[in-house]
Amino acid sequence: xxxxxxxxxxxxxxxxxxxxxxxxxxxxxxxxxxxxxxxxxxxxxxxxxxxxxxxxxxxxxxxxxxxxxxxxxxxxxxxxxxxxxxxxxxxxxxxxxxxxxxxxxxxxxxxxxxxxxxxxxxxxxxxxxxxxxxxxxxxxxxxxxxxxxxxxxxxxxxxxxxxxxxxxxxxxxxxxxxxxxxxxxxxxxxxxxxxxxxxxxx
Ligand code: HEC
Numbered sequence: 001x002x003x004x005x006x007x008x009x010x011x012x013x014x015x016x017x018x019x020x021x022x023x024x025x026x027x028x029x030x031x032x033x034x035x036x037x038x039x040x041x042x043x044x045x046x047x048x049x050x051x052x053x054x055x056x057x058x059x060x061x062x063x064x065x066x067x068x069x070x071x072x073x074x075x076x077x078x079x080x081x082x083x084x085x086x087x088x089x090x091x092x093x094x095x096x097x098x099x100x101x102x103x104x105x106x107x108x109x110x111x112x113x114x115x116x117x118x119x120x121x122x123x124x125x126x127x128x129x130x131x132x133x134x135x136x137x138x139x140x141x142x143x144x145x146x147x148x149x150x151x152x153x154x155x156x157x158x159x160x161x162x163x164x165x166x167x168x169x170x171x172x173x174x175x176x177x178x179x180x181x182x183x184x185x186x187x188x189x190x191x192x193x194x195x196x197x198x199x200x201x202x
């Protein structure tokens with residue numbers, strides 16, 4: 001058994017060393033192949049502390065205290081709405097949720113970005129085109145509008161890493177993808193009982 005464990009350890013150490021070398025190669029390939037264009041500049045390739053931790057190869061042991069403190073940092077940095085109002089206009093929110101434009105080299109930076117929620121979530125049940133990387137949010141408004149629910153949803157949209165460090169969802173507030181008003185409108189789209197998200201399918 002001991003020999004087996006030692007063998008596994010050697011294999012792991014070797015594969016981590018191989019990864020470290022491969023990571024340098026990968027960086028070089030990325031730097032050489034990414035072409036900066038318009039608003040898509042080379043700084044798109046820079047990873048922050050969360051992205052670096054979350055891009056570690058599968059199986060690499062990461063320090064739990066480091067991960068917990070990264071998550072706590074993200075939670076502490078969340079900015080709640082200045083006027084304490086979480087809910088905007090669900091009709092405008094529907095547009096934000098369905099808009100997949102923004103931040104690409106071919107997009108006009110003067111135009112507002114979209115949230116592209118349908119790329120990953122089902123929302124209004126009458127919309128048939130949606131991605132399934134994220135859970136269905138149809139009927140989300142049934143969770144109600146308690147202060148806790150409003151804060152939870154806002155925080156999830158502002159910076160999903162505050163709850164789930166390696167979440168695949170964009171950090172809409174923290175990265176300035178959506179404005180405070182757009183976030184309020186999307187909140188209403190999720191939570192307003194009149195929003196199509198909360199209507200039964202025809
Ligand atoms: C690139 C994919 C992606 C996009 C785009 C995306 N999400 Fe998500 N979202 C996820 C994933 C994956 C989860 C579940 C895992 C997690 O918690 O990170 C999630 C979780 C959520 C949750 C929590 C669900 C729950 O049951 O509590 C909410 C709310 C949410 N997303 C709303 C939105 C809204 C609104 C938008 C658009 C403004 C959006 N998401 C855009 C991937 C995405």
